[in-house]
Structures are given as C-alpha cells and as structure tokens.
Amino acid sequence: MMAKYGYGIDIGGTAVKMGLFTETGELLEKWDIRTDVSESGIHIIPSIAKSVSDNIERHTLDRKNILGIGMGVPGCVLEGGFCTCVNLGWNNYPAPGTLRSLTGLEVRCANDANCAALGEAWLGSGKGHKDVVMITLGTGVGGGIILNGKIHTGIHGAAGELGHIPVNPRETRLCNCGNRGCLEMYTSANGNVRLAMDYLQEVDTPSPLRTAERINSKLCWDLAIAGDPVAVEIARRFSDYLGMGLAMIANIIDPEAIIIGGGVSRTGEPLRAMVESYFRKYAFHAVRNIDISIAQLGNDAGIYGCVKMLLD
Amino acid sequence: MMAKYGYGIDIGGTAVKMGLFTETGELLEKWDIRTDVSESGIHIIPSIAKSVSDNIERHTLDRKNILGIGMGVPGCVLEGGFCTCVNLGWNNYPAPGTLRSLTGLEVRCANDANCAALGEAWLGSGKGHKDVVMITLGTGVGGGIILNGKIHTGIHGAAGELGHIPVNPRETRLCNCGNRGCLEMYTSANGNVRLAMDYLQEVDTPSPLRTAERINSKLCWDLAIAGDPVAVEIARRFSDYLGMGLAMIANIIDPEAIIIGGGVSRTGEPLRAMVESYFRKYAFHAVRNIDISIAQLGNDAGIYGCVKMLLD
Numbered sequence: 001m002m003a004k005y006g007y008g009i010d011i012g013g014t015a016v017k018m019g020l021f022t023e024t025g026e027l028l029e030k031w032d033i034r035t036d037v038s039e040s041g042i043h044i045i046p047s048i049a050k051s052v053s054d055n056i057e058r059h060t061l062d063r064k065n066i067l068g069i070g071m072g073v074p075g076c077v078l079e080g081g082f083c084t085c086v087n088l089g090w091n092n093y094p095a096p097g098t099l100r101s102l103t104g105l106e107v108r109c110a111n112d113a114n115c116a117a118l119g120e121a122w123l124g125s126g127k128g129h130k131d132v133v134m135i136t137l138g139t140g141v142g143g144g145i146i147l148n149g150k151i152h153t154g155i156h157g158a159a160g161e162l163g164h165i166p167v168n169p170r171e172t173r174l175c176n177c178g179n180r181g182c183l184e185m186y187t188s189a190n191g192n193v194r195l196a197m198d199y200l201q202e203v204d205t206p207s208p209l210r211t212a213e214r215i216n217s218k219l220c221w222d223l224a225i226a227g228d229p230v231a232v233e234i235a236r237r238f239s240d241y242l243g244m245g246l247a248m249i250a251n252i253i254d255p256e257a258i259i260i261g262g263g264v265s266r267t268g269e270p271l272r273a274m275v276e277s278y279f280r281k282y283a284f285h286a287v288r289n290i291d292i293s294i295a296q297l298g299n300d301a302g303i304y305g306c307v308k309m310l311l312d
Numbered sequence: 313m314m315a316k317y318g319y320g321i322d323i324g325g326t327a328v329k330m331g332l333f334t335e336t337g338e339l340l341e342k343w344d345i346r347t348d349v350s351e352s353g354i355h356i357i358p359s360i361a362k363s364v365s366d367n368i369e370r371h372t373l374d375r376k377n378i379l380g381i382g383m384g385v386p387g388c389v390l391e392g393g394f395c396t397c398v399n400l401g402w403n404n405y406p407a408p409g410t411l412r413s414l415t416g417l418e419v420r421c422a423n424d425a426n427c428a429a430l431g432e433a434w435l436g437s438g439k440g441h442k443d444v445v446m447i448t449l450g451t452g453v454g455g456g457i458i459l460n461g462k463i464h465t466g467i468h469g470a471a472g473e474l475g476h477i478p479v480n481p482r483e484t485r486l487c488n489c490g491n492r493g494c495l496e497m498y499t500s501a502n503g504n505v506r507l508a509m510d511y512l513q514e515v516d517t518p519s520p521l522r523t524a525e526r527i528n529s530k531l532c533w534d535l536a537i538a539g540d541p542v543a544v545e546i547a548r549r550f551s552d553y554l555g556m557g558l559a560m561i562a563n564i565i566d567p568e569a570i571i572i573g574g575g576v577s578r579t580g581e582p583l584r585a586m587v588e589s590y591f592r593k594y595a596f597h598a599v600r601n602i603d604i605s606i607a608q609l610g611n612d613a614g615i616y617g618c619v620k621m622l623l624d
Contacts, residue, residue, distance in 0.1 A: 076598070131467055145564065147459065154566020155443055158598035165563050166556050166594045177596060244478050248560050251477050252457065254466020282478045284489060286388070286470035 006067040006310045007052055007105075008303030010112060011035065012074060013087040016048060019303040020055060023067060023311060025123045029055075030303065041089035049102035068106030069099060070306030072115035076157045081109050108309040112302055114151045114160060116295075117144025119304030120259050124297040129256040133249055134295065135162045135242075137264035140176070141184040141191070145253060150312055151305075163188065165248060167241050186241040189264050192217040196234045205230050221267040235274060243278025250279070250287040261295030268294055318379040318622045319364055319417075320615030322424060323347065324386060325399040328360060331615040332367060335379060335623060337435045341367075342615065353401035361414035380418030381411060382618030384427035388469045393421050420621040424614055426463045426472060428607075429456025431616030432571050436609040441568040445561055446607065447474045447554075449576035452488070453496040453503070457565060462624055463617075475500065477560060479553050498553040501576050504529040508546045517542050533579040547586060555590025562591070562599040573607030580606055 004023040009016060012035060019030040033051050036043040052069060055061075073095060075085030081096040096109035110118075117134035126132035126146070135143040141163030145152040152159050163184035164177050171181035185191050196215050200207070207230035208223055209215055220238075223231035246258055258279075265271060276292045283290070297304055316335040321328060324347060331342040345363050348355040364381060367373075385407060387397030393408040408421035422430075429446035438444035444458040453475030457464040464471050475496035476489050483493035497503050508527050512519070519542035520535055521527055532550075535543035558570055570591075577583060588604045595602070609616055 147464065152459065152565075154599075155568045155602075156566050156598045158596060159564065159566035161563050161566075161596050161598065164596040165560050169552070169556060169594075179594065179596070182596075240481070244481060248477050249564055251473050252471065252561055252564055253464075254468050254471035254473075256467045282481075282491065284470060284473050284476040284491070284494075286468045286473065287466075290467075 004065050004067050005061060006307040007055075007069040008306035009048055009052075009069055009071045010115065010302035010306060011044065011048075011072065011085075011088065012112075013037070016044070017299065017303055018048070018051060018055075019300070019307070020059070021304075021307040025304060025307065027300065027304070030300070035088070037087070037089050039089075040091075041085075041093070044088060045095055045098045046102060049099055052103055052105070063104070066105060067310040068108065069103065070115070070309040071096060071099065071107060071109045072112035072302045072306050073109060074112050077109050077111055077153075078157055083109065106310065108306075110151055110153065110305075110309060111144075111157065111160075113142030114144035114153065115305035115309070116261065116301035117146055117160065117259070117305065118151050118308050119297055119301035119306075120261065120295050121146040121149070121257075121305075122308045123304055124301060125259045125293040125295055126257045131253070131255040132257045132259060133160075133162075133253060133255045134259040134261055135246070135249075137187055137189070137242075137260065137262035139189055141188045141262075145255075147253075151309070162245065162249065165245050167245050183241060183245045187238060187245070187264070189217045192220055192234070192238055192264060195237050196220050196231075199230065199234050199237070203230070207231060217264045218267070221271060225267075225270050235271075239271070239274040239278045242275045243280075244282045246275070246279045246292065247282035247284075250290050251284045254287050255290065257291045257293065259293055259295050261301065265294050316377050316379050317373060318619040319367075319381040320618035321360055321364075321381055321383045322427065322614035322618060323356065323360075323384065323397075323400065324424075325349070328356070329611065329615055330360070330363060331612070331619070332371070333616075333619040337616060337619065339612065339616070342612070347400070349399070349401050351401075352403075353397075353405070356400060357407055357410045358414060361411055364415055364417070375416070378417060379622040380420065381415065382427070382621040383408060383411065383419060383421045384424035384614045384618050385421060386424050389421050389423055389465075390469055395421065418622065420618070422463055422465065422617075422621060423456075423469065425454030426456035426465065427617035427621070428573065428613035429458055429472070429571070429617065430463050430620050431609055431613035431618075432573065432607050433458040433461070433569075433617075434620045435616055436613055437571045437605040437607055438569045443565070443567040444569045444571060445472075445474075445565060445567045446571040446573055447558070447561075449499055449501070449554075449572065449574035451501055453500045453574075457567075459565075463621075474557065474561065477557050479557050495553060495557045499550060499557070499576070501529045504532055504546070504550055504576060507549050508532050508543075511542065511546050511549070515542070519543065529576045530579070533583060537579075537582050547583075551583070551586040551590045554587045555592075556594045558587070558591045558604070559594035559596075562602050563596045566599050567602065569603045569605065571605055571607050573613065577606050
C-alpha cells in the first residue's frame with residue numbers, strides 16, 4: 001500500500017477519542033477508550049500506545065506508511081511537549097515524548113480547543129481558508145487561532161483563550177479564572193443560564209422559563225425561536241456579548257472566517273444569524289463582512305485537527 | 313564594498329521620511345522630502361525614486377549591494393501592492409510597482425503603523441522577541457501585530473486595527489469609523505481630551521484643567537503626575553480603557569511583548585505603569601506577565617520596519 005495514514009487522538013476527561021485517517025483527511029475508523037485518570041494519569045499514554053499498536057496490527061499497516069500520531073490534550077502544552085492538564089492529573093508531564101517512546105512513531109501535541117479549530121479550518125466550516133478563528137461554546141469557552149493553516153499557540157501556549165476576553169467591565173461577580181466580566185461568563189452553557197437567571201430577576205414578564213424544571217442553554221434558545229419575549233431578550237444579550245467578542249477578535253486578527261462551535265452552537269442558524277448581526281454592529285468596516293459559520297465536524301473536529309498537525 | 317544596504321521610506325501626509333540603512337539595521341543617513349499630494353498624489357513616487365537615485369549616486373553605491381526599498385504608507389495595502397491612502401489621494405494605486413519600475417530595485421510595501429511595529433520589534437523595545445504587538449497612540453490609534461518576526465496583515469490588510477476594538481458598549485457618541493465605543497475614542501490624543509472634558513463636566517472639583525487655555529494629552533498627564541485629583545482620575549480612566557484593550561489583545565495573541573508608542577506615550581513610565589496595572593487586572597492569568605514597554609525608536613520606527621521587510 002502506498003497511501004499514508006495518521007492517527008488523531010483527542011484526550012478528554014472521561015474518554016479518549018481515537019481515529020485512523022488517510023493523509024487526505026478521510027476518517028477510516030474511529031473508536032473511544034476510557035480515560036484512566038488514576039495515579040496522576042500515568043496510565044493514559046500507555047493505554048493509547050497499546051490501542052494504536054493493536055490497530056496497526058489489525059490492519060497490517062506498514063509503519064513506514066504511518067505519518068504519526070497527533071494528540072489533543074485538555075490543557076496547556078509548553079515548548080518541549082510538557083503538558084499540564086488538571087483534569088488528567090498531569091503536571092508538566094511529557095505526554096508526547098512518552099507516546100513517541102512507546103510507539104516509535106512521530107507525535108505532535110497541542111491544546112484540544114486549538115486542535116478542534118485546526119480540524120474545522122482544514123475540513124470543516126473553514127475549508128479553503130488559511131486564517132481562521134474558532135470559538136468553542138461548551139461548559140467553558142475556548143478557541144483556537146489558525147494562521148497560515150497552522151495553530152498559533154502564543155508564547156505561553158495561551159493564544160486563543162477567547163473565553164477570557166474581558167467584555168463587561170461592570171461585572172461584579174467572579175469568573176472561574178479569577179477575573180470579572182469574561183466572555184465565558186455570558187456565552188458558555190453556564191453563562192447562557194446566568195444571563196437567563198439575571199433577566200428573570202430583572203423583569204416580571206411571564207415566561208415558560210419561570211416554571212421550567214431546569215433552565216439550560218437549549219431551552220433558552222428553543223423558547224427564543226418560539227418567540228417567548230423573555231427568551232428572546234436573553235438570546236439578544238447572549239448575541240450582543242458574543243458578537244462584540246468576535247468583533248474584537250476580527251479587528252485584531254482579520255481572519256478569513258470565524259467559526260462558532262461547541263454544544264451551545266447546536267441551535268445553529270438562529271444563533272449564528274443573531275450573533276452575526278451584533279458582530280456587524282461592533283466590527284470595524286474593513287472586517288465587517290468576514291464569514292461567520294457554525295462548526296460542521298462536531299465532536300470529531302479535534303481528531304481531524306490532530307491529524308492535520310502531522311502534515312505540516 | 314561588500315556590505316548590503318537598504319532604503320526605508322515612510323510616507324506621511326506632509327513629509328516622506330527616508331533612511332539609508334545597512335542590513336544589520338544601522339541608520340547611516342536620514343532625510344525628509346515634501347509629500348506632494350497634488351494631482352491625486354501621482355508625483356509622490358517619482359520624487360521618492362529621484363531622491364533614492366540621487367542618494368545612490370552620491371554614495372557611489374553598487375546597485376547589486378542594494379537589497380531594495382521598504383515603504384510604509386498611511387493606508388491600506390492589498391495583495392498585489394494596491395494602495396488606498398485617502399490622505400495621499402491614492403485609490404488602489406500600485407505604488408510599489410511604480411517605484412520598482414522607476415528604480416529597478418526590489419520594493420516591499422506595508423501599512424505605516426505595521427511598519428512602525430516591525431521596526432520596534434526588530435531594533436526597538438521588542439528587540440529579541442518574535443511575537444510582538446505594538447499600539448500607536450497618536451491623532452488616532454493604530455497598531456501592528458508581528459508574528460514570527462513578520463507583519464501579520466490579515467485577509468483585508470486590517471489586522472492590528474487596534475484603535476477600533478470596541479471597549480465601551482454604552483457609548484452613545486460616534487467614532488470616526490462610524491461605530492461607537494472604540495478604543496480610539498478614549499486613548500488617542502483626542503480621546504484623552506474627550507475623557508478630560510467628560511470628567512470635568514461630571515464633577516465640580518477644582519483643577520488647573522478648568523482654566524487651561526487648551527487641554528491636550530500632555531497637560532492631562534503632567535497634571536496627573538503633579539497630583540491634581542481631576543487629572544489623576546482622567547489618567548485612571550485612560551489607563552483602564554487601554555489596559556482592558558491590551559488584555560483583550562493578549563488573550564487572543566499571547567505575544568512576548570506589548571509596546572506602546574505614538575505621541576501620547578511620550579509621558580513614558582507613569583503612563584506605562586498605570587496602564588500595566590489595569591492590564592494585569594483584566595488579562596487572563598497565563599498572559600498577565602507579558603512585558604509592556606514604551607516604544608524606543610520614536611518617529612524612526614517606521615523606516616526601521618521598512619528596511620526589515622527587505623530582509624525576509
């Protein structure tokens with residue numbers, strides 16, 4: 001076989017998502033293994049190495065046709081591949097070096113949100129573009145900056161920490177990061193709920209949100225789409241913050257495309273359109289028409305981006 | 313002579329600043345010529361070409377030892393070198409191509425604020441760093457993003473338009489760009505005066521500012537340093553906006569260094585220190601210790617950056 005292959009590995013707190021790809025980005029097979037965080041996470045890399053080796057054997061792949069393993073980790077990757085990932089128990093742990101020793105394969109490693117951005121830029125919503133910004137709205141808000149088809153990591157590995165851009169200097173409550181008024185406080189899944197609770201306290205307007213057993217981001221957006229005035233105002237505030245945050249990013253980076261991903265973005269077009277209208281309000285005229293789209297690769301974005309790292 | 317030389321040309325609305333450099337960045341000679349903006353600025357490039365040719369002759373330089381001409385222009389440079397500079401009368405004018413034809417020399421061209429950032433990153437306050445952000449506080453607020461030692465221009469040539477980052481969603485007045493609440497509205501020379509006028513109206517506290525013949529940025533900072541409580545509050549508000557803006561930039565780019573330049577920055581250390589304290593308040597912890605400094609090359613930063621473009 002002349003084709004080249006690569007493995008994409010996206011390490012999460014509960015599962016490790018793994019994929020076998022061709023070098024053109026065709027996902028041939030994907031599977032999960034459990035993330036064993038016991039003993040400061042020392043079993044994670046060996047179990048990944050074993051799973052990759054098993055896969056190579058099962059497909060009788062020739063190792064010289066394997067480009068290597070790209071790996072995304074939920075934390076910070078410093079130069080030299082030292083990983084600090086609180087959820088995995090890793091503190092300056094040389095994860096890529098260890099995986100390289102165990103498999104004999106080339107290993108590349110980056111932050112998982114950065115890998116997801118690279119995946120979307122390569123074969124998702126950003127396909128065809130070299131400079132792409134992706135923001136991921138999940139439990140928290142993360143992101144990645146892709147410049148010239150590569151991850152821009154920054155000097156501390158903190159570039160693309162889009163969730164902690166200050167957007168509300170008047171906020172008195174604390175963000176998880178210790179600052180006040182970060183974008184994440186309003187546009188993460190929890191942030192969306194925070195906006196809802198705040199507005200429900202501000203006004204007396206009746207709304208199905210008042211009697212809901214549990215308020216989450218999806219319910220807020222579903223009710224907004226159905227026309228509930230309270231939910232519409234919550235969606236408007238959400239979009240105002242996110243549109244302003246994206247305008248800041250666009251004024252600084254001037255990318256070809258901006259992609260919105262993560263669980264909160266599953267609402268899709270109504271969210272995209274409302275965020276875009278606020279983006280256009282706040283953005284400098286030269287960057288006002290930048291394409292804003294919803295991510296396409298879902299939870300697979302990370303493993304796609306991991307493989308893309310092997311091609312550079 | 314074996315040494316290599318380069319010309320740095322910074323085109324402004326009233327004067328063209330020109331410099332002859334060695335390839336190591338030694339400025340051998342600098343001079344100005346008048347910017348002739350008549351007839352849609354068609355005389356500007358020919359007069360630059362003549363001035364360069366005269367200089368080559370006078371020094372009897374061998375043309376094969378001349379790396380070329382780097383040129384900074386006060387406006388937008390699109391791919392292919394088409395320049396739109398309102399103050400020069402240029403609308404999609406192929407300035408670098410024209411200069412290349414007239415001189416037979418290699419020509420590189422970029423936005424002037426980007427060139428100044430590159431100059432400071434190369435041999436000014438950012439010396440030794442590859443990823444540097446510079447913000448220029450002048451009549452307006454501009455800037456430049458240097459990544460891996462090169463200008464990041466962005467897809468529309470608008471990267472680094474730092475003056476138009478939205479920092480105050482509650483602003484009702486318009487910025488020159490048509491938006492509201494841009495950083496430039498508070499931290500340019502005029503913006504600083506706007507902050508002063510606003511605060512003087514808000515309070516009754518006596519201050520020398522109330523009887524000043526003309527309020528400008530320098531007077532505000534001089535009085536703040538002297539301890540006038542009104543001027544101190546104006547300086548605090550200025551620093552709060554700028555510190556927050558720089559924190560946004562740092563959270564996105566994670567550069568090695570941030571440089572503050574332009575006329576307003578001439579106050580130096582007191583301004584730098586106060587801006588830094590607000591920066592640290594708003595910045596994400598991973599980027600909180602990024603070095604913030606005042607520009608060192610003054611008005612020459614542009615011609616240094618122009619020459620640096622010839623070395624890549």
